[in-house]
Amino acid sequence: MVGTRYNIIRLQVDRPGQIVRFQHKIPSYLKRCTGFVAKHVQGVQTDFYMPEIGWISASFNSLKEEAIVAPISAQPFYEPEEPSGFQTLDVSLKPGQLVVGVYVDSMKSNFFPYMVSLYLRCVPTARIQVSKQTDPSPKETKVIHSRIDAKSNRKNCEDYSQEDDNTDEHDYNNDQLCSII
Amino acid sequence: MFDHLIHIHQQFKQRETGIELQRFRSITTQNPQKGYELDAYNEYLILTNAHALPIGTRIISDTNSLEIVQGHSSLEGIEEFSGLIRIELPQETQQYPVIEFIQIVKE
Numbered sequence: 001m002v003g004t005r006y007n008i009i010r011l012q013v014d015r016p017g018q019i020v021r022f023q024h025k026i027p028s029y030l031k032r033c034t035g036f037v038a039k040h041v042q043g044v045q046t047d048f049y050m051p052e053i054g055w056i057s058a059s060f061n062s063l064k065e066e067a068i069v070a071p072i073s074a075q076p077f078y079e080p081e082e083p084s085g086f087q088t089l090d091v092s093l094k095p096g097q098l099v100v101g102v103y104v105d106s107m108k109s110n111f112f113p114y115m116v117s118l119y120l121r122c123v124p125t126a127r128i129q130v131s132k133q134t135d136p137s138p139k140e141t142k143v144i145h146s147r148i149d150a151k152s153n154r155k156n157c158e159d160y161s162q163e164d165d166n167t168d169e170h171d172y173n174n175d176q177l178c179s180i181i
Numbered sequence: 182m183f184d185h186l187i188h189i190h191q192q193f194k195q196r197e198t199g200i201e202l203q204r205f206r207s208i209t210t211q212n213p214q215k216g217y218e219l220d221a222y223n224e225y226l227i228l229t230n231a232h233a234l235p236i237g238t239r240i241i242s243d244t245n246s247l248e249i250v251q252g253h254s255s256l257e258g259i260e261e262f263s264g265l266i267r268i269e270l271p272q273e274t275q276q277y278p279v280i281e282f283i284q285i286v287k288e
Contacts, residue, residue, distance in 0.1 A: 017239070017248075019239075019241075019246045019247065019248050057243060057244050057245070059244065062195070062196070063192075063196055064196045064197065064198070066244050066263070069243050069244070069264075102245055102246045104241055104246045
């Protein structure tokens with residue numbers, strides 16, 4: 001059974017336009033992050049939906065993989081909180097490395113200090129690799145494809161030439177749809 | 182003596198990322214324009230002269246953001262930006278610097 005673990009990164013925003021930096025170490029036993037939610041959790045009180053109060057970006061594996069860029073919205077206080085689903089993420093984690101990112105506030109008016117949370121959903125299992133025996137190597141695949149393409153090209157071009165009653169010889173080129181005389 | 186290029190190469194080596202192209206890129210700011218935008222999709226622009234920028238300058242990009250504060254040392258200012266980059270000079274500034282980057286295109 002796979003044990004899903006959630007990492008929570010909380011960010012406090014105290015002034016308009018603030019840039020909040022964060023870094024977080026994910027435990028080494030977690031091998032893969034499969035989803036994330038970034039949301040406003042506390043502080044902004046609004047009567048209407050604010051589609052963007054700021055945005056967050058994060059990279060995984062100590063800056064090796066830039067994986068998240070997302071706006072943060074604020075819900076009106078009278079609307080029940082949506083059970084917002086996690087957005088899909090598929091990042092293989094290297095052990096002992098950091099999630100690094102920034103949050104940038106973009107509220108233009110009516111600023112209140114508020115808090116944003118980034119939830120990361122991670123699992124302790126690595127991605128399942130397809131065995132090499134069942135899967136032809138990329139080189140073989142390329143050769144087969146090019147042969148198929150060449151055959152279909154030739155057939156298409158023959159059809160084309162028959163329609164045109166053109167009996168001239170053609171130089172077949174795999175890189176083009178039909179030969180040009 | 183601290184060398185920007187050595188630092189950058191070490192950074193990318195740590196990330197196991199090869200460098201395809203490395204060159205200088207600069208933005209000349211001009212009075213009275215305060216905002217500038219530039220594209221750096223699938224590449225990095227690394228700021229090398231943070232110390233020359235007016236206090237309060239903001240550089241916002243898809244992957245990183247920076248606000249120049251008092252006492253920002255040149256080492257802290259070696260920041261990389263990628264994607265759409267917006268540079269905002271403070272409204273009250275009289276300083277219009279040349280903003281210098283090293284452009285890195287990775288493999």
